[in-house]
Amino acid sequence: MAQQILVTGGAGYIGSHVAVEVLNAGHDVVIVDNFVNSSHESIPAVEAATGKSVTFVEADVTDRAAMVSVLRDHNITAVIHMAALKAVGESVDQPLSYYANNIGGLVTLLDAMAEVGVYQFVFSSSATVYGDAKEVPIPESAPLSATNPYGQTKLMAEQILGDLAVSDDRWSILALRYFNPVGAHPSGTISEAPKGKPNNLMPSVMAAARGDLDQVMVFGDDYDTVDGTGVRDYIHVMDLASGHVAALESLSARAGFDAYNLGLGSGISVLELIAAASKASGIDIAYEIADRRPGDVAASVADPSRAKADLGWSAKLDIDRACQDTWRSQKR
């Protein structure tokens, strides 16, 4: 049955792809965003990719009155909450902004939802909640920890969501722990366009391929991995988006709080990613080896088997496809 879905942070990189897949699944989408890390262009791009219209409300999720109005005015039935600040280094320099935005925004939104009587919630969590995992691939049952304020906001958010679900059994809440999102919509019309300097590996690799960056910095080549560089589980953003639809559609048949890994279940190294991007772009991407970054782990790979068993979801697209789709979006 068609639902009215609120997607917060829906103008952002992952949110715009999630909006596309939720629309493609036949639901109506209301996007809330304050454009702190995105632009107005995302909204028509989502509409062009789907041929469907989106309702857009420019607002901040920390604004309780605005959230109550959005939920009420659009008869929202479920919320996918993706609005957050996400730069690890910035979170170390500006912890209060991160706690105010990511935790303040979450609590305000949940409070507004309870007032209006909306209890279905999907939350953008992250593999960062596993800290330096000892067991790889990482199951959801692995110990949780945080190594920086950004990670702390995801960990605290999951605790808040768990406590809330215990307090009132009307809540149905799923936290999705993303591994490393990459790729773009195959049309090339939607892409990752962060404001400022790229923080993640794929945007840096693409900036080097475009000639906007001289070379990619590779932090550490002495990890215990295939070639010494860090290994990550890169999940195509379209797979990630379909994982949100699977989570959304399971909400009404379940209750309480649970968390699922969204990953491919296999990892590649930094140098393997650079090679895949060089192949996709036809450009020999230059890189330089630098010291390890504090807080980085050798390998982070998902065990995605619970998401497959419970949500009927698994990732299908590999890194070559992700690099081809990203490069297509960059060329536009």
Ligand SMILES: NC(=O)c1ccc[n+]([C@@H]2O[C@H](COP(=O)([O-])OP(=O)(O)OC[C@H]3O[C@@H](n4cnc5c(N)ncnc54)[C@H](O)[C@@H]3O)[C@@H](O)[C@H]2O)c1
């Ligand atoms: N990209 C990753 O590597 C990754 C990995 C794991 C988890 N996540 C999480 O996924 C979510 C989406 O990440 P993304 O990569 O698309 O980031 P993004 O910055 O592209 O998107 C986040 C969006 O939220 C908006 N936003 C931020 N604070 C807001 C507020 N207070 N009110 C309204 N809008 C606000 C931003 O303008 C942006 O459009 C975030 O919660 C992030 O922490 C991302």
